[in-house]
Amino acid sequence: MLLKKLVFVLGIVLLSSCLMTKPAEAAEKEAIIINKSINQLAFYENGKLQKVFPVATGRTRNMTPEGKFTLVNKVKNRPWYKEGIPGGDPRNPLGARWLGINVPGDWGHTSGNVYGIHGTNQPSSIGTYASSGCIRMYNEDVIWLFDRADKNIPVYITSSSLSFTALAQNYGVGSAKAVAGYEFFNETLRYGSKGNSVAILQRKLNITDDGMFGPQTLKAVKKFQTSKGLVADGIVGPKTRKALFND
Incomplete structure (x- = not known):
């Protein structure tokens, strides 16, 4: 009887351990990678590249910070507090969704309220260097990302000539295997182009x-x-x- 009880307790402990580690393992396989050199954002889920989106980044290179950050908050129709414009208003430059990232040194704020990935009311700016530091997306794209990206996943921002697959391998994101058809570019290429x-x-x-x-x-x-x-x-x-x- 004692042996049966010990086996039962051990089974419960092992099951609890599995349940506790599963979310951490899942988080390691989910990430956002932003490459400012081509103004594109890649979303990895379950260790695989799911989609790549065009984005707009800072008007100068140092406006959009580079490094490894964390997605710390998610807000639907966030108001534009600076001008007092409510969320959902067509005049709101933050668009339909806000995904805040914690950037150390952003005037002491690390709650994801200063730098973020968000929609826009200026869709023509996507693909260009136009923001004051945030990462802009088309509203339909940021809604897609908002619905799938979990809080506390890593957000990597870089300026690189490497492919997203190579970057993911460098960052240790999942299996780093691309889903065919999701890589694209916006620039005109001709004989002599590189990159x-x-x-x-x-x-x-x-x-x-x-x-x-x-x-x-x-x-x-x-x-x-x-x-x-x-x-x-x-x-x-x-x-x-x-x-x-x-x-």
């Missing part, structure tokens, strides 16, 4: 992704443009990008 956007283009074209727009990439782009009835000029502008990512 992460070129690597994304090369992956879309199923060629070596060395980040250098050379003869092989030029040939592949022209072939793709011809197949889509586009002008085969080798320049990856808005029409070619649209065809690439709607393919």
Whole structure:
């Protein structure tokens, strides 16, 4: 009888331990990564890249802080206290959702009320350097993120030429395996271009992704443009990008 009781108690302890550690393990697999060099935000859930969104960041590089932070609050239709504009008002520059991050040294505030990821009433600013430090998103995108991102997950902000997969590996985020089709870029690319956007283009074209727009990439782009009835000029502008990512 005593042995049965000991086995029962041990089972309860082990079960409790599993239940206690599961949330921590889940948190390690969820993260937000923001790359200011291309103004994009990646959301990782269950260790996998779920979606990448275009964003707007600070007007100068030092306005949007870089480093590892934490998502500490979430607010629907947050008021714009500075101008007394209520939440949900079309004039409100914070848009539909606010996800606050705790940035040490932000005038003593670490509660997520100074720097945040939020919507906007200026959608034309997305993809540019336009904010006073926050990260702007389209309202429909920030609502999607708001509904999925849990509080206390890490938020990494950087300026890098690395892909999100490489950044996630560096940060130790989950399995760091990308979901095909969610990488994209906004800039126009041509022969001689370099960087992460070129690597994304090369992956879309199923060629070596060395980040250098050379003869092989030029040939592949022209072939793709011809197949889509586009002008085969080798320049990856808005029409070619649209065809690439709607393919």
